[in-house]
Amino acid sequence: MKQTSTPIALITGGSRGLGRNAAFALAAQGSDLIITYQRQQADALAVVAQVQVQHEGRRAVALQLDTGDSASFPAFATRLRELLATQWQRTHFDHLINNAGFGHHAAFAETTEADFDALYRVHLKGPYFLTQALLPLIADGGRILNISSGLARFSFPGSSAYAMMKGGVEVMTRYMAKELGSRGIAVNTLSPGAIETDFSGGRVRDDATLNRALAAQTALGRVGLPDDIGGAIAALLAPGSHWINAQRVEASGGMLI
Template sequence: MTTPTTPRIALVTGASRGLGRSTALKLAAGGVDVILTYKDNEAQAQAAVREIEAAGRRAVALQLDVGDSGSFGAFADRVKAVLASRWQRGHFDYLVNNAGVGVFAPFAQTSEAQFDLLVNVHLKGTFFLTQALLPLIEDGGRIVNTSSGLARFTFPGYAAYAAMKGGIEVLTRYLAKELGARGISVNTIAPGAIETDFGGGAVRDNPQLNAQLAGVTSMGRVGLPDDIGEAVATLLADGNRWMTGQRIEVSGGMML
């Protein structure tokens, strides 16, 4: 296990933008080094690395397509190599499965290709990436999976997306049970509506939709990326060592 003088290391998928970027920056602000992944935009990822380094922490950006499970073995080898070269360690402490893609389609019009994309990225990707990285996670480490408020409340057009997130919540409980012997806690964070470019940026860019969602949220507004980044960083703080197998919704009280 990591000693008190050893810097903690988090691996955050999809951390070049949005919720993942905020999570990486908030973890760095709390003294955690970061391995972040990106799919396409290396420039954005390197900008996040520079911001983390400016905060006094170490960071590395690695390319990863979480929808391509065939690449996970090679990715795990790259993580192992960068841990050895940059940190002189064989393990990291925290895995945040954040990367995702949004698809809006009514149930009757959802295509098999759309369904398969969501399965591969959200459910299969989280399952097999965690499996591939498990030997590199410290005993006593933490895993945070990303669900959605849509697994609890419903909005037409998100049946397939929400079904994947429901699967993530069940998977989280099973991982918490099976990894408990190693002292690894596993929890789910479930964001509500957030102003990002996710799903085409509709919540951020459509004033009517933004106001509609704010109107069904107890706190009177939609969320911001830092609302989620701060929540994940808090969940990974030392005071939450005894929490596992839980779903934590961070939605400002949507649809209560």
């Protein structure tokens, strides 16, 4: 599909981790950006500044959003509509990346109802109702990319509740693709494997024993880096990838194959 203007991508949780690297990869590919943050405004503004310095002509804006608070989504959609009008003189954006989230590690027997509910609000209910609220602002022919996890395919003790939510995200993707196809909107899931970030307390990055064990179970012989996932997100949103639709794409370096 021919892109007639600069694409605008909205990344939830774009102030750090995989969202941050996705922002840089998409800016390098030619996208303008809207990133959301929950509390880390300074980090989000640093991402915005780096995009503008390193990629001349690219525009980036940070907006506050709590993806666990679905009652706030209509007001967020209103702010986004106003931002598109004032900053871009447009009524729609092109790409939505449902990325915001947090890690959780606890045995099944020790996971509390409060833990479960918090994961549900941010990882499953949030993307579902945020996407619903933003549908009028997503351009026909646009894309939605939902971030899942390799843990929805393989199982490690301590990840049951988190992985359940990501499994729901993968089902949600297929239904979105089916129901939004009439608007030409392609919807996919990207499922990262083990990545060296501060996610879940930085376990993969900081625990050398765990890092080596995961690398030994990965065909490419190492765990992933944030840039590996930023590049994968950019590839799935590139102009030539629009015919990829309703798919689960795992970016894990060949983990546990």
